[in-house]
Amino acid sequence: MVRATGSSAESTIAVTAWGAFRHPVFTILWIATVVSNIGSWMQSAASGWLMTTLSPSPYEVALVQAAGSLPMFLFSLPAGALADIVDRRWLLIWMQIVAGALSAAFAVMIAVGTISSDLLLTFIFLSGITAILSAPAWQAIVPQLVPRHDMPGAIALNGAGFNLSRAVGPALAGIAIAALGMASPFFINAASNLVAIGALLWWRSKPSPRDLPVEHFFGAMRAGLRYAAFNRPLQATLVRSAAFFPLASVYWALLPLLARNQIGGGPAIYGFLLGAIGVGAVAAAFVLPAAKARLGADGTMHAATALTAVALVLFAIGHDLSTALVACALAGIAWIAAIATLTVSAQFALPAWVRGRGLAIFACVQFAGLAAGSVIWGKIAAATGLPTAHVAAAIALVVLVPALSRWHLETGAGNDLTPSMHWPTPVLSHDPTSDRGPVLVTVDYVVAPGVRTAFLAAIRKVGEERRRDGAYAWGIYQDLSREDAFVETFQVASWLEHMRQHERVTNADKVVEDAMQRLLAAGTPLIRHLITPSANELP
Numbered sequence: 001m002v003r004a005t006g007s008s009a010e011s012t013i014a015v016t017a018w019g020a021f022r023h024p025v026f027t028i029l030w031i032a033t034v035v036s037n038i039g040s041w042m043q044s045a046a047s048g049w050l051m052t053t054l055s056p057s058p059y060e061v062a063l064v065q066a067a068g069s070l071p072m073f074l075f076s077l078p079a080g081a082l083a084d085i086v087d088r089r090w091l092l093i094w095m096q097i098v099a100g101a102l103s104a105a106f107a108v109m110i111a112v113g114t115i116s117s118d119l120l121l122t123f124i125f126l127s128g129i130t131a132i133l134s135a136p137a138w139q140a141i142v143p144q145l146v147p148r149h150d151m152p153g154a155i156a157l158n159g160a161g162f163n164l165s166r167a168v169g170p171a172l173a174g175i176a177i178a179a180l181g182m183a184s185p186f187f188i189n190a191a192s193n194l195v196a197i198g199a200l201l202w203w204r205s206k207p208s209p210r211d212l213p214v215e216h217f218f219g220a221m222r223a224g225l226r227y228a229a230f231n232r233p234l235q236a237t238l239v240r241s242a243a244f245f246p247l248a249s250v251y252w253a254l255l256p257l258l259a260r261n262q263i264g265g266g267p268a269i270y271g272f273l274l275g276a277i278g279v280g281a282v283a284a285a286f287v288l289p290a291a292k293a294r295l296g297a298d299g300t301m302h303a304a305t306a307l308t309a310v311a312l313v314l315f316a317i318g319h320d321l322s323t324a325l326v327a328c329a330l331a332g333i334a335w336i337a338a339i340a341t342l343t344v345s346a347q348f349a350l351p352a353w354v355r356g357r358g359l360a361i362f363a364c365v366q367f368a369g370l371a372a373g374s375v376i377w378g379k380i381a382a383a384t385g386l387p388t389a390h391v392a393a394a395i396a397l398v399v400l401v402p403a404l405s406r407w408h409l410e411t412g413a414g415n416d417l418t419p420s421m422h423w424p425t426p427v428l429s430h431d432p433t434s435d436r437g438p439v440l441v442t443v444d445y446v447v448a449p450g451v452r453t454a455f456l457a458a459i460r461k462v463g464e465e466r467r468r469d470g471a472y473a474w475g476i477y478q479d480l481s482r483e484d485a486f487v488e489t490f491q492v493a494s495w496l497e498h499m500r501q502h503e504r505v506t507n508a509d510k511v512v513e514d515a516m517q518r519l520l521a522a523g524t525p526l527i528r529h530l531i532t533p534s535a536n537e538l539p
Contacts, residue, residue, distance in 0.1 A: 020154040025203055026145040032199030033138070034161040036096070039185075039192025040131075041169025043103060044068070045274050046177060046185035047124055048256040049267045050110075053182075054117040058386070062253040062378025065370060067121045069249075071128030072367025076136075080360025081220040083136040084353070088144075089205045091137050093197055099130040100193030107186035135363055136356040143352065144205055155347070159340050160285040163332070167278025174271025213434070213496070223470070224357025230468035233349035233410035234358060238365050240301060240407055241342050243400050245369030246376070248308050248338070250393040251315055251331055253374035254381055258315060262386055263324055276325045280332025288337055297341050297409040302401050304337035312394035316387040339366075341409060348412035351419070351506055416507035423502045426529050436531055437494035444526040445486045451519045452484070458516035459488060465512065466490045469504040470497045484521065495531065 021027050051064045082091055106123045109115050146154045176184040215223065228234055251258075259270035292300050307330055314327035342362070350358035381389040447455045456476070463474045471490035479485035492498045517525075 020146050020150045020157050023146050023150070026154060028199050029145065029203060030157060030161055032196045033158070034165050036192045036196040037162055037165035038169040038172065039103075039189035041166055041274070041278075042173040042176065042185040043127075043189040045170035045173040045271055046182065046267075047120065049173075049177070049270050050115070050182060051117060051120060052256045052260050054115070054120065058254065058257055058381040059375075059378040060117060061257050062374045062381070063121055064124060064256070065249060065253040065374035066372075066378075067124040068128045068131075069367040069371035069374065071125055072132045072135075073364050073371055075129055075132045076360040076364030076367070077221050077224060077357065078217075078360075079133045080136045080224055080357035080363075081215075081217055082133065083140050083356030083360070084224075085214050085217065085220050087205075088137040088141050088356075089200055089203065092134055092141075093200045095130050095134040096193045096197045096200065099127060099134075100190045100197070102127055102130065103186050103190035103193070107183045107190065110183040110186060111181070132360075132363065132367070136360045139347075139359050140356045141205070155344070159336065160282060163278055163281035163285060163336055165278070166332075167275050167282055170271040170274030170278065172271070173274075174266075174268035177267045177271075215500075220357065224354055224361060226470075226472075227354050227468050228358060228361050230464045231349055231358075232464075233415070234346060234362075236407040236409060237342055237345040237349060237362060240345075240404055240409065241362065241365045242369055243404055244301075244305060244308075244338055244342075244397075245366050246373035247393045247397050247400070248335065249370040249373030250377040250389055251312060251327075252370070253377055254386055254389065255328075257381070258324065258386055262319055263321055265321065269321065272321075273324055273328050276328035277332035277335065280329035280334075281336035282332075283329075284333040284336040285340070288340060291337065292341070297345060297411050298405070300337055300341050301409060302405075304334045304341065305397050305401055307334035308338070309394040309397040312390045312397070316390035316394070342366075345409035345411075348410040348415060348417075351417035351504065353504055418507055419503060420505055420507045420510040421502070422510050422513075423505055424527070425502075426527075428529070432495045432531055434496035434499075435494055437492065437497070438532060439492045439495055439498045440530040441490050441492070441498070442528045442530065443488040445488065446521040446523065447484045447486060448519055448521045449484070455486070455516065455519045458512070458519060459486070461512050462516055463488070463490070465505070465509050466501070470501045498529070 021030075047068075048061070048064050051061050055061070102123065106115075109119065142154050142158070172188075173185045176188065228238070255273060256270055259265045259273055263269060288300070291303070295303060311327045311331040311334060314323055314330070318324045318327055343359075346359055346362040347355070377389050377393065380392065445455070445459075459476050463476065466474050467490070470492050472493060474490040475488070477487045477489065479487065492501065
């Protein structure tokens with residue numbers, strides 16, 4: 001199962017996106033991803049409909065969405081760590097093999113009549129694990145497929161391809177179920193994974209050069225969490241995601257029941273409704289660049305939130321197919337506008353070394369919201385009915401628009417996260433082993449007259465950078481004998497981790513450090529590296 005998401009660039013798709021197709025590897029993998037995603041959406045639509053035949057309870061039907069989203073919450077960070085420390089190509093190949101085998105086995109169970117609601121939820125949960133273990137790697141390989149100037153177009157095409165499959169897959173699922181039986185979408189999805197496997201085997205990726213050893217798995221996860229804790233643009237993206245996705249999850253969770261009970265349709269109608277969401281999403285991919293140019297990232301997110309609320313009201317009052325189709329199309333437009341804007345914000349907030357983990361944390365928040373929201377709205381709908389659940393979520397979304405206005409999304413303007421390598425190489429009397437530590441780094445500053453307050457504000461930003469890139473403790477101290485003398489200290493777990501700090505510092509960090517350096521008196525700050533003596537040296 002492939003879950004590759006993408007979004008639009010700042011310039012229009014007509015101008016920039018198609019340029020990514022000049023690169024054959026990107027084109028082949030894009031086609032394979034679209035085919036595999038069509039199979040995934042067929043399976044997803046069939047799973048939702050299958051649950052309505054096994055149990056009519058809104059709560060159990062909503063659990064389908066929760067079971068698919070919960071693995072994304074539980075395994076996002078491990079998936080991101082894997083994407084940053086192992087060969088991404090082979091990780092993707094093995095996940096496609098496992099996902100295809102799961103789909104084929106479940107299809108056989110449906111065909112022989114041994115399926116139950118519990119088995120269905122278990123299958124969806126296991127499939128979700130394979131999806132999330134793949135997702136950060138799919139997103140993180142894009143820079144390997146196209147040069148930097150074609151990156152925005154490649155991201156736009158990934159988004160368009162994902163939503164094209166969202167439009168086609170559910171409609172095909174409804175047709176396949178009616179013509180071939182309930183097991184057919186699961187067999188088709190298993191076959192679609194073979195296309196992705198073939199494309200990945202054909203691609204020969206070049207390994208990234210590494211001057212330092214690969215991070216250990218658990219250390220990589222800690223580094224990812226630490227980076228997120230001290231990255232303000234990423235934090236804004238996570239806050240906006242945590243507010244939007246639990247409320248938007250209501251129509252995804254309850255759409256099978258809306259199709260079956262409120263409209264009175266069958267699997268084909270449900271497929272058409274999901275297809276309408278996909279059509280809206282594809283349409284949005286083409287108008288999104290103009291909307292972002294006019295409204296900006298924050299304005300686009302506000303508009304997507306408000307449009308989702310409008311769609312939810314239509315879901316609540318609509319008892320006919322035409323109203324439901326309009327609501328689905330509007331929901332699809334709003335969905336891709338929201339997720340594309342949030343995804344671009346997350347991408348622009350992350351340097352290459354931690355991109356997989358950062359995107360995984362973003363996915364973790366997204367799918368935690370979808371899973372929790374699905375359970376909550378399923379309970380509310382079971383107690384009060386579908387219309388009440390939709391209206392309640394719509395009201396909450398409208399309230400969010402002004403409440404979140406202070407959390408600004410990242411646009412990438414002036415935020416160059418490529419490595420700067422501007423930290424000087426330490427001058428040492430001897431080379432310590434990589435595992436020696438902890439390391440204490442001290443930097444002595446003499447501040448120019450009259451800029452003490454400005455210096456303290458600037459050095460605090462530098463401190464966030466140190467902690468974000470590896471320091472577990474940071475402080476700034478004033479010399480009591482001199483008003484203009486300060487000492488910065490930070491500690492790192494080992495010498496190897498400090499060497500990684502040297503590689504992680506970016507051009508954007510250099511801008512911050514240069515601004516701080518301009519507040520100093522003449523002369524270079526004195527930097528010292530202190531390390532704990534080894535155990536056999538201590539008495």
